[in-house]
Amino acid sequence: MRNLTNYHSHSLFCDGRAGMEDFVRFALSEGFTSYGFSSHAPLPFSTAWTMEWDRMDDYLSEFHRLKEKYAGRIELYIGLEIDYLNEASNPSIARFRELPLDYRIGSVHLLYNDKGEVVDVDVPADTFKTIIDGHFCGDLEHVVRLYYGRLMRMLELGGFDIVGHADKMHYNAACYRPGLLDEPWYDELVRAYFADIARRGYQVEVNTKACHDLGTFYPNERYFSYLHDLGIRVQVNSDSHYPERINSGRPEALRALREAGYESVMELHGGEWREIPIVL
Structure with missing residues (x-):
């Protein structure tokens, strides 16, 4: 099988469970041709799952050490997964734009x-469920609209290349609330979101992290045909936190x-995004 690439992965620099080189070695053993790192970018406060700014130079x-060491064996790329938190902390701010990265996930x-x-x-x-009940008085619709509102604002501000796990809340x-995905207001909200992605030209990752455990992709598979009709370019990423899971759900x-x-699907080769035929 071709299409052995991955651009969404997390190492010990954030909440991953292994060092960057462990991921490279496993990617080589699986026959990957192109691999990228995308640690959770720093937030204005400390968390257990994001990188701190004082680790950026080490990251x-x-x-660069690994890129040089494995040159000629696999193409390696560096990115970040950057959260839209608020107007002062999001992928569009200068501090993130100025970093020497190959790509950014929003x-x-x-x-x-x-x-x-x-x-x-x-x-x-x-x-x-506990969070919705405790922090938002059980108002699921409010939370869903809030979530997609923030995603839409992130699209508007820009500063990234790839929309990460596009509708992960689904x-x-x-x-x-079983049946939510079939409610007209929800479907209209999601379709408007994808239409805006298409207008702005972002790539969408098909995130396979939950494929085997939960039986779903992000975005939801029910929208794959809609994404295709909109002309949205896609790539397949595993959002892996463990080296042995970098190929999980890809086939x-x-x-x-x-x-x-x-x-x-979109792949990085020679430093450029290219459309590569799907080969099963």
């Missing part, structure tokens, strides 16, 4: 509740994309 230095993991407190909504479904929200995602009408 870049370790990448994502949303955090929301503000009505008290102005930062709330992490990228959590397991049972924890998500699984937790559907667990909280399934490629097959689903083919069934939705896609004939190619």
Whole structure:
């Protein structure tokens, strides 16, 4: 199988479970041709899952060491997964734009509740339910609209290349309220979001992290044909935190994309994004 690439991965510089070189070695053993690192970018406050600014030089230095060491065996690239938190901390700010990166992933993991407190909504479904009930008075629709509103603002501000796990809340929200995904207001919201992505020319990753554990992709597979009709370019990433999971869900995602009408995916080769035919 070709299309052995991955541009969304996390190492010990953030919440990954292995060093960067461990991921490179495993990628080589799996036959990958192109691989990228995308640590969670620093936030204005410390967390257990983001990199600190004082580690940035080490992150870049370790990448360049590995790129030189494995030159000719695999193409290595460096990026960041940058959160839209607020107007002062998002992918568009100068501090992120000035970094010497090959690409940037834009994502949303955090929301503000009505008290102005930062709330992490990228959590397991049972924890998500507790958060909705405890922080948002059980108003799921408000939370969903808040989430997509922040994603839309992130699209407007820019500063990134790839939309990360484009509708990741869909699984937790559907667990909280079965049938939600079929409600007209939800479908209209998601379609407007994807239409804006298409207008602005961003790539969308098909994130396979939850494929085997939860049986879903991000974005939801039900929208793959819509993305294709909009002309949105896609890539397949595993969002891996463990080296052995870098290829998890890739064959399934490629097959689903083919069934939705896609004939190619985006890959980085020679420092340029290229449309590469899907080969199963």
